Amino acid sequence: MRWSAWFLVGALCWAAPALAYTSAGDRAFSATLLLPQIAPTDEIYVKPFTLPQPGGAAGAARRNTNLGTTYAKTITDRLGVSVEQTFSRVDRIGAGALTGWQNLDLEAKYMAVNDIPREFLLTLGLDRETGGTGARRVGAAPSGATTPRIYFGKGAGDLEVGLLRPLALVGFAGVQLADAAPRPNLVTGGIAVQYSLPYLQSKVGNFDLPWPLRAMSPVTEIVFTAPAGRSFGARATVLIAPGISLAGEGWEFAVAALVPTSRATGRGVGVIAQFHLSLDFLLADSIGKPLFSEP
């Protein structure tokens, strides 16, 4: 398998948590499937995804299928950690499928800004992928990587834009610094545009939408990775995921198409889904609250 394909698997694996119940004022940012979470939360979720690969000679990957699980825990109201583990299956041309775990991934996040009137969030994150904890046969790198990131979320609710007030933009940017060659350093980033129908119903006007429409948010995400410095054969990848999120009380389900924009990213359309449980809502009095909090 080409480096680019491995990097894409990696990108999708760390592209982690849902944004359910990540809020800035009355703006609840919808779950995203590719972008990492923009703030610390208490949550658990699973995320299966599958994407056809370019293929090639015998033994080359023709499809990647993964199941990721993430648990996130708040330490204080603004500081949290998350741990993620992903199981992968690589279907190959003219050979049997390979299965195994990806590297263990940990991240700490600190929410530096939560501007309630402006529906704006800014979070600093530090992600650590522990090298050698996964199976190399499915692309887990023998060496680890550390990724400092910055996240933001901004709702348009404070702007005089009428029916566009339910729009929100979330995004992140980071640099993945590899522990050792031949793993390249990567620049990573992404944005998601969301239109929240719950926000429309509760903050803009009552349009009497039926369920499940009133609980839906169309979301389109774009993520990219590009080698920084020596590439070791890696190429830039860009993945677009138009999808829909459906939110209830304490849960959220989202599904999206995975549309690669180049052969380095994939070939053909894949699909990604996510089921999310918000522990800070469902178990607010026990494990769903920060370890250290007031009141």
Add this chain to the structure above:
Amino acid sequence: MAITRRSLLRLAIAGAAMLAGGRNKAVAAVPCGTVVALSGQCFREAGGQRQPLKLGDRVDIADTIDAPAPGKLKLRMSDGSVIALAAGTRVTIAAYITGAGGERDTARLSLSGGLLRAIVAPGEHVNTFEVSTAVGTAAVRSTDWFIEMQPGAAEVGVLSGRVVLTSAATRQSVTIPARWGARLEAGRDPVPARIWSPAEFQAVAARTEVQ
């Protein structure tokens, strides 16, 4: 929600007393609480009369309690619940029915303006403690929470337990767990609940604290 024959009877008696209260002073008022803390000047309005309140005064079903700024007030109700009114708050006790043992059967307050904190004792049934506003109703069983009526909107914050906030216009509800809050604007669905910051809770707690 189970409604016993006994509670229906009490409700009917209280309702009759409330309806008659404004017209016929001969009908006995039904006491439901006592003033346990007071700051500044607060009033009780009943039967067209407005009386200043002092510590130890009782309040009755159908009374309107007015705490014009800078006045604040704290009531201990007959079921053990505590209701604290911030300055600038006006609330009517529409119903407050308790059993022989003091357990609450039904409590309904009508908040026309301002902020109140309710530390609600456990009731017999689910959601037997309700605060209604012009835009919707918040219902609880036992919890410590705040509700503020603002122009065209109501806001609820929950310190413990859970509150169900329902829009009067759309009948849509949100459940608000501990540490969360939600806003309801006139004529719309409730805004999805969100986690409140400690600063937000501290702000409303300070406003309802009565020395």
